[in-house]
Amino acid sequence: MSTFDTKPWLDAYAPGVPHEIDVPSGSLVDMVEDAVARFRRKTALQFFGEPTTYAELGDQIGRAAEGLRRLGVGKGDRVAIVLPNCPQHVIAFYAVLRLGAVVVEHNPLYTARELRHQFEDHGARVVIAWDKVAGLITDFPRDLPIDAVVAVDVTKAMPFGTRVALRLPVAKARASRRALTTGSPVSGTTAWDSLISHGSLRRRHPRPAGGDLALLQYTSGTTGSPKGVMLSHSNLLTNAAQGRAWVPGLSEGTEVFYAVLPLFHAYGLTLCLTFAMSIGATVVLFPKFDVDLVLAAFSKTPATFLPAVPPIYEALARASESRKIDLSGIRFAISGAMSLPVSIVRRWEQATGGLLVEGYGMTETSPVALGNPIGPTRRPGTVGVPFPNTEIRVVDPADTSVDRGPGEAGELLIRGPQVFSGYWKRPEETAASLIGDGWLRTGDIVEVSADGFVTVVDRVKELIVTGGFNVSPSEVEQALMDHPDVREAAVIGLPRESGGEDVAAAVVMQDGTVFDQNALRDFCRRSLTAYKVPKKIVQVDDLPRSLIGKVLRKDVRERMLAG
Numbered sequence: 001m002s003t004f005d006t007k008p009w010l011d012a013y014a015p016g017v018p019h020e021i022d023v024p025s026g027s028l029v030d031m032v033e034d035a036v037a038r039f040r041r042k043t044a045l046q047f048f049g050e051p052t053t054y055a056e057l058g059d060q061i062g063r064a065a066e067g068l069r070r071l072g073v074g075k076g077d078r079v080a081i082v083l084p085n086c087p088q089h090v091i092a093f094y095a096v097l098r099l100g101a102v103v104v105e106h107n108p109l110y111t112a113r114e115l116r117h118q119f120e121d122h123g124a125r126v127v128i129a130w131d132k133v134a135g136l137i138t139d140f141p142r143d144l145p146i147d148a149v150v151a152v153d154v155t156k157a158m159p160f161g162t163r164v165a166l167r168l169p170v171a172k173a174r175a176s177r178r179a180l181t182t183g184s185p186v187s188g189t190t191a192w193d194s195l196i197s198h199g200s201l202r203r204r205h206p207r208p209a210g211g212d213l214a215l216l217q218y219t220s221g222t223t224g225s226p227k228g229v230m231l232s233h234s235n236l237l238t239n240a241a242q243g244r245a246w247v248p249g250l251s252e253g254t255e256v257f258y259a260v261l262p263l264f265h266a267y268g269l270t271l272c273l274t275f276a277m278s279i280g281a282t283v284v285l286f287p288k289f290d291v292d293l294v295l296a297a298f299s300k301t302p303a304t305f306l307p308a309v310p311p312i313y314e315a316l317a318r319a320s321e322s323r324k325i326d327l328s329g330i331r332f333a334i335s336g337a338m339s340l341p342v343s344i345v346r347r348w349e350q351a352t353g354g355l356l357v358e359g360y361g362m363t364e365t366s367p368v369a370l371g372n373p374i375g376p377t378r379r380p381g382t383v384g385v386p387f388p389n390t391e392i393r394v395v396d397p398a399d400t401s402v403d404r405g406p407g408e409a410g411e412l413l414i415r416g417p418q419v420f421s422g423y424w425k426r427p428e429e430t431a432a433s434l435i436g437d438g439w440l441r442t443g444d445i446v447e448v449s450a451d452g453f454v455t456v457v458d459r460v461k462e463l464i465v466t467g468g469f470n471v472s473p474s475e476v477e478q479a480l481m482d483h484p485d486v487r488e489a490a491v492i493g494l495p496r497e498s499g500g501e502d503v504a505a506a507v508v509m510q511d512g513t514v515f516d517q518n519a520l521r522d523f524c525r526r527s528l529t530a531y532k533v534p535k536k537i538v539q540v541d542d543l544p545r546s547l548i549g550k551v552l553r554k555d556v557r558e559r560m561l562a563g
Contacts, residue, residue, distance in 0.1 A: 009452025337468030
């Protein structure tokens with residue numbers, strides 16, 4: 001019997017939040033079609049001021065689904081999406097699902113090497129990609145067969161006036177355009193406009209069921225290299241429903257969500273692709289977080305709901321103070337992916353008059369499993385309490401049959417309908433992560449108070465969480481050791497004052513070579529996306545090791561913290 005079977009946290013729930021919810025039936029396709037039917041004239045998406053109504057969204061999803069069907073996409077096929085936040089991303093996501101196929105999300109800033117690793121694993125043969133990266137995929141060797149690449153020019157979703165301005169013969173306009181599009185067709189690809197030029201998919205086309213696989217989301221998980229987390233329609237629908245239940249006072253058809261988090265990340269996907277659309281919200285899309293873009297949008301379409309990470313809240317609060325911009329109206333702000341300093345909570349709430357609460361989750365939990373109550377019982381400095389229908393245990397990480405009590409540190413286990421079914425083609429790693437009767441080992445060491453509030457105190461795993469993304473130390477170490485002058489490397493995370501971590505490395509150089517931190521960082525950029533490149537690299541004579549010769553990253557971290 002678990003120490004927390006009595007669920008002491010239920011007393012902390014905000015008024016009106018149910019202890020249990022009915023697990024939704026059906027699929028994400030049913031959800032979005034219901035939103036289209038109920039909110040036809042409401043704005044579903046806004047991109048640089050250009051609106052897309054729910055009716056228009058439904059029409060374009062049907063057209064994109066028909067275009068993908070003509071490319072041979074069918075039930076169970078994986079379709080890769082490699083896009084920044086843009087209307088085409090939302091349309092593509094639901095179009096793939098409408099066919100009963102599986103979405104595989106990718107970071108569009110990944111290098112060819114990083115993308116290839118994931119494509120080798122999931123085997124998608126149809127890709128919908130930003131035109132700026134589509135060439136990386138068409139250049140894949142023939143041993144990695146791709147049947148079709150659909151290239152997306154995101155500027156075509158912008159207002160006419162903005163597109164004209166991007167073509168002005170001035171340096172700033174040219175630079176902005178280069179950052180957003182190639183400006184010309186990509187050889188070997190099909191244009192997005194061509195994909196959606198056919199009629200809509202027949203309504204009688206077979207539909208997915210709730211238990212069907214909907215999404216492969218790559219994460220480093222609790223150990224090892226990136227692997228595909230398998231999430232079903234039911235997993236994602238349930239997490240959206242849990243989110244709706246958790247936030248009292250939501251108004252259907254009127255809320256405005258700012259999608260500053262990338263949709264290819266589990267956090268941004270659930271909050272802004274499923275949760276937001278399930279209540280008929282307007283989702284304002286940003287291709288990347290930019291303070292000026294967000295504040296400009298706020299002056300025209302103020303946000304009411306902002307899911308983000310601590311550095312974003314801090315940057316916006318500082319900018320609003322210095323520029324005298326009123327951010328009141330943002331009633332709800334939910335922070336995740338890294339620890340939230342209490343100082344940022346105070347600053348944000350003073351700037352907005354709304355609430356900022358911290359939650360906890362993993363890609364494996366679709367992703368949200370715990371949250372602070374949206375009300376007076378919230379407790380800054382903790383990650384809150386379990387969501388409805390969610391159970392937790394705290395156990396001895398060396399023996400998960402031994403439960404820990406209130407105030408005792410142990411590994412957090414989670415069970416609930418939002419928990420994934422396993423890792424794609426990784427039965428052994430699935431078995432190591434899902435134990436007993438559906439309990440997920442999180443790899444996080446926590447303490448739980450007597451009334452059920454959870455505080456994360458350490459990690460069993462050695463993953464680095466930077467900017468809300470997981471970084472596998474092994475991957476970065478290999479990139480460093482690919483340099484001919486580096487003999488050994490150990491990669492760790494160093495804490496930031498604003499929350500989260502910076503990637504840092506200690507290296508042992510080959511005899512007779514010269515250590516150059518900047519040169520090593522430049523070398524890493526050839527094979528790693530920007531957030532994985534170490535912010536700090538130091539040279540050491542040797543690395544601390546265990547009795548069996550394993551590098552002790554924890555000791556490396558302690559030495560670097562000590563200077």
